[in-house]
Amino acid sequence: MIRSRVFLAVSFLFLFVVLITYAFVDFREREDKAYDLYKSEAYRKVLNLYQEKEIPASELELTLLSESISQLEKKLNEKETTKDLLVFFQKRSDTKLIEWETTRGTYYHVEDPYLPNLKKHGDGYKRALITKIITISKPIPKSEVKNLLLKLILEDPRGMEEKYSSALSNLLSFPFESIGEIESEFLVQTLHFLSNQANTNLYHQTAMLRGKNVNLRSGPGRENSEVGKISEPERAFCLEEDPTSETIVGNIGHWKRCYFPNLQKSAWIFSGFLTEVPPDSNLIAEFEKRFKSVDNEIRIDFEGWTGNQIPSTFFGNYITRDSIRISGETGFPIYGFSKNTKSFERICKKLSGDKNYFEFSFQPTEAENPIPFLELHLNYDNKEHLAYSLSLDKESIWVNKNRYVLDGEKRRENLSLHIESREGDKWNASLWRRNTGLIQSIRSLPLDESALNSRRFSWEICLPLAKEPNREKVILFEIRTGIH
Numbered sequence: 001m002i003r004s005r006v007f008l009a010v011s012f013l014f015l016f017v018v019l020i021t022y023a024f025v026d027f028r029e030r031e032d033k034a035y036d037l038y039k040s041e042a043y044r045k046v047l048n049l050y051q052e053k054e055i056p057a058s059e060l061e062l063t064l065l066s067e068s069i070s071q072l073e074k075k076l077n078e079k080e081t082t083k084d085l086l087v088f089f090q091k092r093s094d095t096k097l098i099e100w101e102t103t104r105g106t107y108y109h110v111e112d113p114y115l116p117n118l119k120k121h122g123d124g125y126k127r128a129l130i131t132k133i134i135t136i137s138k139p140i141p142k143s144e145v146k147n148l149l150l151k152l153i154l155e156d157p158r159g160m161e162e163k164y165s166s167a168l169s170n171l172l173s174f175p176f177e178s179i180g181e182i183e184s185e186f187l188v189q190t191l192h193f194l195s196n197q198a199n200t201n202l203y204h205q206t207a208m209l210r211g212k213n214v215n216l217r218s219g220p221g222r223e224n225s226e227v228g229k230i231s232e233p234e235r236a237f238c239l240e241e242d243p244t245s246e247t248i249v250g251n252i253g254h255w256k257r258c259y260f261p262n263l264q265k266s267a268w269i270f271s272g273f274l275t276e277v278p279p280d281s282n283l284i285a286e287f288e289k290r291f292k293s294v295d296n297e298i299r300i301d302f303e304g305w306t307g308n309q310i311p312s313t314f315f316g317n318y319i320t321r322d323s324i325r326i327s328g329e330t331g332f333p334i335y336g337f338s339k340n341t342k343s344f345e346r347i348c349k350k351l352s353g354d355k356n357y358f359e360f361s362f363q364p365t366e367a368e369n370p371i372p373f374l375e376l377h378l379n380y381d382n383k384e385h386l387a388y389s390l391s392l393d394k395e396s397i398w399v400n401k402n403r404y405v406l407d408g409e410k411r412r413e414n415l416s417l418h419i420e421s422r423e424g425d426k427w428n429a430s431l432w433r434r435n436t437g438l439i440q441s442i443r444s445l446p447l448d449e450s451a452l453n454s455r456r457f458s459w460e461i462c463l464p465l466a467k468e469p470n471r472e473k474v475i476l477f478e479i480r481t482g483i484h
Contacts, residue, residue, distance in 0.1 A: 063124035145176035165200035216267035220255030297482030316347035335469030367472035
């Protein structure tokens, strides 16, 4: 009887503990907790969910962590900075707190360890970058503004037009160092595109200047200092408007802060000197053409591949290997040949349609001897015909017999092979790093001229796999191909 009572009491106690545990312990996945905490603006709690120096694999978690850093940086730079938040970042070993002296006092900048680990051009990366720019509330060094501007204009704003437009407007309101001619063209194209979108703050804000030697000012009103003069015809993109109306030279209007592309700066100007004009349709077409290759390109990565089975969409004789995770991204290791044998297998992916560029992202190797890591084949007459073979050693990249010496830094590289023309039975290509040509006039191996003339061929991407690998390797992250 006593035993049964003890058993009953223990059972009730156990049940009580279970109920209390379920009531007060959150059993959800960590990214779900992070999402809810971010939405409730509990940004410090988001960071506290993760160990210092931890870089999670999930894109959502990385995005939330990066955005939390940006939101907390904004709080650090409010009029009344909370000392406990400063102490919080000073004690964190995975973040570096930097003080920038600006025209409006000290700006506290928190180096973000999460943004560099997000996939470039992905939605998470764009969201985190836009949040970082929108949360800037006072001037930062010109070089930092330029750096953020260059990152932003390389991203496609479509699908995020409203927030992208707000971020760009905020960034252009600060002084920045001059950007290059090509980058300036990208910026102007983007401004015209956004000015044509009804859901952005730039809609109907494209204007043409009328008048000569019109004053530009540091603030809204003639009492503010003059920062330059400008004359017609000059185009402007207006970023914000002061609500107070004013009459100047018989014209009633408002002061507007506008960006002037030819000057590469923004300033305040009276609206009476501006005439609204429609965005340039030719520049919008150039913008859309610039991202057309993104729409039509094929992107191959190794997310979801565990190593036990052949990567998705590839075929061939696969040799198992372990996947490698670097900075939140899965890499495919391609090993060098051993001293005893040079035999290897291939796995390939068939491509459809025309292709004229192949972009590949990889981690350099320490190998003394070149490791073949990528092959481009033409398939015709139901057979594969090698056109280009790419190899890497610790100093160089080789395309067929053409060599380019890399700069020696063991950072992730992003290069592309552009197929440019054809002479007889050979393609002619060039190797590029972004806008810089590295090797020109790279001839392919001989191919069937009649097949090339009739265009009865298709491209294949192949990865060579050593049958008896050594420890030296190249890590391949991503391949993109399409039409420029």
